[in-house]
Amino acid sequence: MSNVEKEFTYVTTPDNKRIATWLSVPSDTRVIVVLCHGITVDSTEGGLFTNFEKTLLSNNFGVIRFDFRCHGESNGNPKDLSLYGEYLDLMSVLSYANKKWRLPFILLATSFSCSAVARNISEGKVPYRGVVLWNPVVNYQQTFLKPNTPWVESILETRKDLNLPQWAYARIPGTNYFITKRLAKEFETDKTHIILENLKHPAIGFHGNKDTKVPYRFLEEIARRNNNIEFHLLIGEGHGFKGKRDYVIGKTISWIKRVVE
16 A cells, blocks of 8 residues: 555635544555445444444555544534535535545445535536445435434434423434434435435445335435446345445445456
8 A cells, every 4th residue: 555645624614614524545546436325323323333434444545534513623513513514514615625635536425425526526616426325314304304213213202302492393212412403304305315316426226125214215216217326225224234244345446447458
């Protein structure tokens, strides 16, 4: 492996959020993989991203991890969480890295972060090679505003809580995170599924058929209509596909190698 330039910094967004960002870029890499985490975790994705980062670097790929606003070491509080805010966070990180390295990106969306990834890809402000989708939310309205999974049923049940903050639509049980009223309105008009249906970049997606948080069928249906998306349904796996992580990582690495060749 070539020499790796490592940096930790805070990237400032247009609305003045400070986004904690870890960058590791080999001197002769041809692509930077940007890892975007889910709604109730941080840039480590419970250890999955830190382990995947090591694998990416050992294959001479650059890596960026960062904490979305109100997560990890980034600032903000739960009422600041929005799809547009996450879009700004990712856009700002990409702009910073693009100015420094002038390399193309592969964006990896995990679960809730798919909207931010899809919107940034669609705008094309920096160069991209492709998209990786790990159990992504691709239809926010259908996923979060209707009781399609036990997890979402438990979220919607909290709407009965008389102690919900005024700005909250619902609480994510067992966490300090909420579906804000602003988020709920964003879900109704989000275009992630439409962007993916029309995606021109190569993409690879993985989802467990026993996922009790995010329905897999939305990505499966989109992949049937868009040949640019290579879809893998993981039989028996739940959200985060803990039993097949080595398989998913191996397939993802092989796909990245094909895309950058």
